[in-house]
Amino acid sequence: MLLRRMRWMSEGGGRWELDAETPATMEGTARPVPEDPLPLGLSRGPRVTRPKQLDFFHRFMACPLVPTFSAADGGLSVHHAHLFHLTENWSFTILEKIHVQKLVSVVKEKLANQQEDAPWTKDLKKHLHDVMSLGVGTELLITPDTTLLLELYDIKKGDRGKAIFHHKLPHQNVTFQASWPGLFVDKKGLYWDVPLSLSANLASVGSSSGLSYHLFLQQNSGEPKCFGGDETSEVPIALLPGLCAKAAVSIKKSIDAWRKKEDKLKNVQPYDVFLSDSHASFTGIVGAVASGYLGDCSRRVSIRDETQRSNAFRMFNERNKFAAFADLFASVTFTAQYGNFQRLFLDLTKASARFDIASGSLFLCGASRLAHDFFFSRKPDIETFCDVCPDVTVSFQQQIVGPFSFRVESSVAIDPRSQDHFVRVDDSIFAIDWALKVLGSAKATAWYSPKHQEAMVELRFFEA
Numbered sequence: 001m002l003l004r005r006m007r008w009m010s011e012g013g014g015r016w017e018l019d020a021e022t023p024a025t026m027e028g029t030a031r032p033v034p035e036d037p038l039p040l041g042l043s044r045g046p047r048v049t050r051p052k053q054l055d056f057f058h059r060f061m062a063c064p065l066v067p068t069f070s071a072a073d074g075g076l077s078v079h080h081a082h083l084f085h086l087t088e089n090w091s092f093t094i095l096e097k098i099h100v101q102k103l104v105s106v107v108k109e110k111l112a113n114q115q116e117d118a119p120w121t122k123d124l125k126k127h128l129h130d131v132m133s134l135g136v137g138t139e140l141l142i143t144p145d146t147t148l149l150l151e152l153y154d155i156k157k158g159d160r161g162k163a164i165f166h167h168k169l170p171h172q173n174v175t176f177q178a179s180w181p182g183l184f185v186d187k188k189g190l191y192w193d194v195p196l197s198l199s200a201n202l203a204s205v206g207s208s209s210g211l212s213y214h215l216f217l218q219q220n221s222g223e224p225k226c227f228g229g230d231e232t233s234e235v236p237i238a239l240l241p242g243l244c245a246k247a248a249v250s251i252k253k254s255i256d257a258w259r260k261k262e263d264k265l266k267n268v269q270p271y272d273v274f275l276s277d278s279h280a281s282f283t284g285i286v287g288a289v290a291s292g293y294l295g296d297c298s299r300r301v302s303i304r305d306e307t308q309r310s311n312a313f314r315m316f317n318e319r320n321k322f323a324a325f326a327d328l329f330a331s332v333t334f335t336a337q338y339g340n341f342q343r344l345f346l347d348l349t350k351a352s353a354r355f356d357i358a359s360g361s362l363f364l365c366g367a368s369r370l371a372h373d374f375f376f377s378r379k380p381d382i383e384t385f386c387d388v389c390p391d392v393t394v395s396f397q398q399q400i401v402g403p404f405s406f407r408v409e410s411s412v413a414i415d416p417r418s419q420d421h422f423v424r425v426d427d428s429i430f431a432i433d434w435a436l437k438v439l440g441s442a443k444a445t446a447w448y449s450p451k452h453q454e455a456m457v458e459l460r461f462f463e464a
Contacts, residue, residue: 023068023456024191024228026097026135026153027162030183033192033236034244049149051093051137053459054081061444071453072191072228075101095135103131133157175201183227186236189452194239195222209253216246220297237303242295250287257281265342271403271435272443275341275348283333290326298323312361328360341399348399355390362387385416403435427451
């Protein structure tokens with residue numbers, strides 16, 4: 001699956017473990033199940049919280065109810081938030097979520113039984129509990145660079161909670177987070193609840209080119225359970241109780257093959273300042289990631305997969321439940337844009353293609369074997385071809401009219417072993433973007449994932 005969901009491909013943003021937007025819960029985010037050798041998000045800071053997004057929709061976009069759709073959560077729901085500023089640096093939020101399909105079912109049931117003497121208001125409390133979920137949150141701005149966020153969701157139902165402490169340093173972001181339970185999503189799109197998940201992050205602040213790094217600690221406690229899915233599904237080993245430590249470092253280089261700043265309309269602000277130049281560019285990322293595990297989660301390193309055929313460093317001590325892993329990774333992105341996003345019609349066409357090499361050692365081993373086979377005129381092995389095939393993600397955006405544009409993003413699977421589907425387009429996500437011109441670079445996005453049967457309306461800032 002596309003782990004980022006609708007976190008659209010940036011200019012060579014690479015392939016990182018970023019929180020995925022999801023309508024499955026009120027909090028609106030889920031963490032991807034960690035995988036080796038997939039590294040971490042190296043430069044992405046905290047996003048606008050879901051309560052603040054809802055408040056923005058209410059205040060500035062005349063949208064008192066914000067819809068979401070999730071098959072895992074019972075279908076269509078609408079959300080509303082009440083934001084109260086207690087002081088200049090302290091706010092309090094009350095969130096409401098109404099399950100529309102459950103509400104319709106209750107009304108139909110009561111209308112069908114309206115001949116009974118007992119008034120339907122007698123069961124009002126029970127019905128409200130069934131169709132409505134409540135959440136509360138508070139955010140304290142301790143200093144201009146330090147924030148404490150506490151959130152509780154599904155009160156008296158699932159009692160989900162989250163605490164986040166975030167501090168900005170001159171060149172790094174520091175984040176401590178506790179979630180009970182922690183919500184994770186795997187490759188198949190299944191959600192998993194971990195009873196208690198604690199994490200600590202130190203990440204460099206991103207730049208267009210240069211060095212980035214990320215240090216990460218995560219402690220999972222308790223037995224993971226499937227959320228809104230198949231209870232018979234196998235629990236991902238990475239979510240089993242234990243401690244995980246990761247360190248990732250990468251070098252990023254961007255090159256403009258062509259950029260045209262002419263033909264812009266004078267004294268006309270573009271709908272998005274990050275989409276105001278026609279250009280064609282390449283971005284490359286090369287890096288390394290090392291990880292260590294202590295506890296039941298260490299067994300993931302012992303599982304046989306395609307990386308076992310590589311020269312990646314791996315160590316597993318079953319007796320002490322300790323494991324270590326290290327590997328290389330790389331990513332290449334090509335982006336082409338035509339138009340300045342200033343005119344009313346068809347002034348923006350943008351396409352991107354990203355090629356991810358999740359295991360650099362496996363790719364190098366496969367490439368060397370292919371070169372050896374070609375040199376000695378031997379037929380290459382199909383598995384070797386698979387080792388050098390990158391993970392491909394393509395994206396296309398087209399302005400429709402004014403600030404509205406259409407987007408689609410898909411993963412492209414290349415499998416030489418399949419005779420019927422050598423190239424397969426999978427996990428497409430469709431969206432309509434509404435660029436908020438007055439804010440320079442911001443947009444309201446409504447997206448839909450047919451494969452996972454999910455849809456969501458959210459707010460994005462400073463994201464091309």
